[in-house]
Amino acid sequence: MNSKGSALDxxxxxxxxxxxxxxxxxxxxxxLAIVAALALGPEFLSRYQIxxxxxxxxxxxxxxxxxxxxxxxxxxxLGQAAxxxxxxxxxxxxxxxxxxxxxxxxxxxxxxxxxxxVFAAIVGGIMFYARLRGVYIAILMLVISLVIGTxxxxxxxxxxxxxxxxxxxxxxLRPDSPDDPLLPSLIFGFGQTIQEFDGRSVSFYYLTLxxxxxxxxxxxxxxxxxxxxxxxxxxxxxxxxxxxxxxVRRIQLSVFCISAAIAGLAGTxxxxxxxxxxxxxxxxxxxxxxxxxxxxxxxxxxxAALIGALVLEWVSLRLASEGEYALLVMGAILVSxxxxxxxxxxxxxxxxIERLRTNRAQxxxxxxPEIRKP
Amino acid sequence: xxxxxxxxxxxxRDLVKNFGGVRAVAGLDMSIYPGELHCIIGxxxxxxxxxxxxxxxxxxxSAGTIFxxxxxxxxxxxxxxxxxxxxxxxxxxxxxxxxxVFQNLFIPLRRHHRPKQIPEQAAHLLEQxxxxxxxxxxxxxxxxxxxxxxxxxxxMAVRPEVLxxxxxTAGMSPEEVSETARIVKDLNAGGxxxxxxxxxxxxxxxxxSRTSVLHYGKLFAQASFGExxxxxDVHRIYLGTx
Numbered sequence: 001m002n003s004k005g006s007a008l009d010x011x012x013x014x015x016x017x018x019x020x021x022x023x024x025x026x027x028x029x030x031x032l033a034i035v036a037a038l039a040l041g042p043e044f045l046s047r048y049q050i051x052x053x054x055x056x057x058x059x060x061x062x063x064x065x066x067x068x069x070x071x072x073x074x075x076x077x078l079g080q081a082a083x084x085x086x087x088x089x090x091x092x093x094x095x096x097x098x099x100x101x102x103x104x105x106x107x108x109x110x111x112x113x114x115x116x117x118v119f120a121a122i123v124g125g126i127m128f129y130a131r132l133r134g135v136y137i138a139i140l141m142l143v144i145s146l147v148i149g150t151x152x153x154x155x156x157x158x159x160x161x162x163x164x165x166x167x168x169x170x171x172x173l174r175p176d177s178p179d180d181p182l183l184p185s186l187i188f189g190f191g192q193t194i195q196e197f198d199g200r201s202v203s204f205y206y207l208t209l210x211x212x213x214x215x216x217x218x219x220x221x222x223x224x225x226x227x228x229x230x231x232x233x234x235x236x237x238x239x240x241x242x243x244x245x246x247x248v249r250r251i252q253l254s255v256f257c258i259s260a261a262i263a264g265l266a267g268t269x270x271x272x273x274x275x276x277x278x279x280x281x282x283x284x285x286x287x288x289x290x291x292x293x294x295x296x297x298x299x300x301x302x303x304a305a306l307i308g309a310l311v312l313e314w315v316s317l318r319l320a321s322e323g324e325y326a327l328l329v330m331g332a333i334l335v336s337x338x339x340x341x342x343x344x345x346x347x348x349x350x351x352x353i354e355r356l357r358t359n360r361a362q363x364x365x366x367x368x369p370e371i372r373k374p
Numbered sequence: 375x376x377x378x379x380x381x382x383x384x385x386x387r388d389l390v391k392n393f394g395g396v397r398a399v400a401g402l403d404m405s406i407y408p409g410e411l412h413c414i415i416g417x418x419x420x421x422x423x424x425x426x427x428x429x430x431x432x433x434x435x436s437a438g439t440i441f442x443x444x445x446x447x448x449x450x451x452x453x454x455x456x457x458x459x460x461x462x463x464x465x466x467x468x469x470x471x472x473x474x475v476f477q478n479l480f481i482p483l484r485r486h487h488r489p490k491q492i493p494e495q496a497a498h499l500l501e502q503x504x505x506x507x508x509x510x511x512x513x514x515x516x517x518x519x520x521x522x523x524x525x526x527x528x529x530m531a532v533r534p535e536v537l538x539x540x541x542x543t544a545g546m547s548p549e550e551v552s553e554t555a556r557i558v559k560d561l562n563a564g565g566x567x568x569x570x571x572x573x574x575x576x577x578x579x580x581x582x583s584r585t586s587v588l589h590y591g592k593l594f595a596q597a598s599f600g601e602x603x604x605x606x607d608v609h610r611i612y613l614g615t616x
Contacts, residue, residue, distance in 0.1 A: 226480075229484065230481065232477075236470040239452075243461065243462050244456060244481060244485055244531075245453050248453070
């Protein structure tokens with residue numbers, strides 16, 4: 001086999017690896033069908049629906065972000081929205097200050113990802129190297145998120161500006177100019193070409209869909225690599241894993257930073273989508289919703305967490321249009337799932353299907369299919 | 375049997391570990407020599423498991439010094455000691471319950487092997503442990519004894535110089551105990567220094583190695599197991615229950 005063939009095999013191997021649900025031709029055909037259906041969405045959906053679908057896709061990034069750190073590494077963060085908010089504010093501040101000079105938001109887009117990573121490196125470094133674990137990390141992250149949100153609410157004074165960006169307190173970030181109340185949309189510069197992705201446009205929907213697919217596939221490769229095994233080792237028994245010579249705290253910190261980058265990307269896209277970001281982005285509801293999406297879908301699998309987020313966001317939107325009890329119903333869904341399918345709905349369904357296939361194969365005397373590896 | 379002139383591979387000097395008002399290890403001096411198979415026995419609460427945790431760095435000593443291959447490792451973290459060549463199988467079941475046998479071995483094997491080499495290495499280890507053909511089984515589907523063997527295999531997978539085994543036969547049938555003794559002796563014959571904590575005297579007798587008796591966190595006696603069995607004082611504190 002030539003080297004090109006080997007590289008392709010390795011790539012497919014990581015996509016189909018042991019730490020992710022779904023493998024083989026049927027799964028990937030289904031995956032392509034879903035992506036194709038989403039790609040054809042603008043042909044059938046109204047502009048209003050496309051705008052909402054863009055927001056659903058953004059929630060998918062948050063689910064993947066939490067799934068990685070919680071489901072794969074065993075570190076529950078109840079403050080993942082902190083990185084979402086920091087990413088959103090970072091994008092907004094840099095975009096406001098540099099758009100006129102650069103004519104694009106390239107640096108702002110990068111800042112919306114990098115600044116949450118720096119923030120995660122500082123917070124995570126303190127948490128993990130102080131040997132905090134379990135519920136203490138979960139609570140500390142929630143507190144950090146709420147503290148940032150509380151501070152942002154108190155920035156209504158006109159003195160709270162960063163260059164040309166006014167933090168704006170409860171009203172959210174905006175340019176320090178009465179003529180221009182909105183934050184800039186995403187504008188990428190490709191050499192002499194400028195491409196704008198207005199949050200209400202189909203192009204923004206495609207950009208978000210493309211990024212989500214790329215992040216999903218990238219994370220599949222990551223968790224199915226040796227690094228993914230180390231993450232699972234840290235989740236299952238960090239003390240034991242350390243006795244094999246692995247620096248568990250460094251692994252936890254690295255994955256914490258990766259998850260912060262993804263949450264920061266979500267915050268950046270959200271800010272560009274709505275051209276606003278405000279302190280509610282750091283709130284309890286924002287933080288807990290992510291946990292609900294991931295727990296209901298299945299925290300130990302990227303696909304399950306992603307499906308959980310997209311479906312529940314859609315349900316939430318439908319409920320919101322029916323009345324004001326969306327959050328209560330979401331809570332009821334979480335409680336029901338915790339009681340009936342504690343590993344998550346999607347994961348449970350997948351396990352049942354796998355068990356049926358195994359039983360049928362055994363009954364037919366055929367070689368049983370490989371046990372699905374968690 | 376090591377001589378007095380050999381350099382110990384593990385040496386603890388005046389080691390102390392306090393848990394509140396309880397002194398689990400009380401000024402222990404002890405040496406383990408390269409290539410040795412060494413058993414540690416003693417009544418419950420004698421400080422045996424605590425000694426292992428101190429040597430591995432899981433717990434910090436209240437006082438005293440730990441040397442590994444002549445180097446002071448007292449302040450090193452567990453993963454740093456593991457990288458120097460120390461490995462441990464704890465008293466509790468130390469396998470990743472939700473993973474398959476192969477995945478359990480992949481994590482420690484990856485320390486020294488490329489991913490492509492791991493299936494072959496895993497198969498070789500499983501052969502040694504009488505677990506051949508179980509690669510794709512979930513660990514939770516293995517018997518208790520098989521899980522104990524797998525835990526030993528995981529510790530061996532990092533190619534340690536010294537392997538600390540804390541009660542490797544706990545909960546095993548007599549046949550499994552006998553097989554475990556064979557596995558331990560084979561590993562030792564391969565050059566690995568092995569230190570074993572055990573309560574099962576049939577197992578210790580089978581290993582027939584230099585044996586230390588701990589009592590109230592101190593070294594009470596040290597000799598061949600045959601001599602330890604004849605020691606009246608050891609009988610009084612511990613073996614009298616045989």
